[in-house]
Amino acid sequence: MMRTASIKLGVTAHQAAALAALQAAYADACNRLVPLVQEHRLWNRVSLHNRAYDRLRAETPLGSQMVCNAIYTVCKAYKAQRQLGRICKDTPVPSIRFDRASVHFDKRTYSLKDEIISLYTLGGRVSVSLRKGEHQRRILESGTPKEAELLCRKGQWYFNLVVESDDAKALASGPVMGLDVGENNLAAASTGKLWGGEALRHRRDRYLALRRRLQSNGSQSARQLLRKISGKEMRRVKQINHETSKAILAEAIEHGIARITMEDLTHIRDRIKAGKRMRGRLHRWAFRQLQGFVEYKAHAHGIEVVYVDPAYSSRTCSGCGGLGRRARHRFVCEQCGLRAHADLNASRNLARIGGTAVLPRAAVNTPDVANVGREVHVLQ
């Protein structure tokens, strides 16, 4: 099983400048590959290597292995686009900008010794200290380090190192992230991050209005059109869910999360009491699909996923545990006066519940919510 440890790097100003120069050159190399990929429809690593390697060595300051890594990064990005259905047979290959791309490292471009990592840069190797937390340390001790991504977020450099181990056990203890799915926003994490929102809901409402009109029309051509737009809408939702779950996992990895807690959505009807109009708005299967995507991506990174009973999680205060009121996006506690974004308040409650003892559930990835039978165990 593969796990990713996101390790902070302790760099001097001089080393930070060397890493920034490498990242800029790497992004430039990736961007130079894009027209070749577009023109020749090449996203196979060997084919692109044959066509582009000499040119990149001549045009960029990157060493031979880093050129190979840039080719790898571009192929991976285009393969992802293909899986998302964005590259079709008869349409032009889309352009991708790699300006903030992370730098791919492999065994030939980094080496690890205890608390020090030696990294390739344009001006030769630099030795940088690793600032491992308890969770990162545990991941590193669980197996063999493989490839990694070097990235910079808000001025801080990270080395996201993939570790392969034989044992498939989750790393049971560590920080918990609560993930609230599908009310005001597409998702809210207890780390304070929100995904999706107004724009998404607006499109969905437009789709539902169109569907209602076609349903009430009832002619054969209306039925055909309905089938067509339904399929299109499902593909669109699937793509959004793929991208969102990827961003959620990046957030979890950045925070060294060991466990993600989500609500069991079989109860979503009890939770959303805003009436028929609100329920009609929600593609419940779409939120189950998002949870399923989060679940399998989390497992691929050794992060445990648990589902908990959502009772009261939207009406409970994440500060004092008392009951509060929610009005659309706002949550107000009647006891301690806490005011918070309603979805973030719910996600913090989920994190807290997940921090006690909750049993995992088998993976379910199906749009058919009504027919999914499963048990949820919550031990308080």
Ligand SMILES: [Zn+2]
């Ligand atoms: Zn309170």
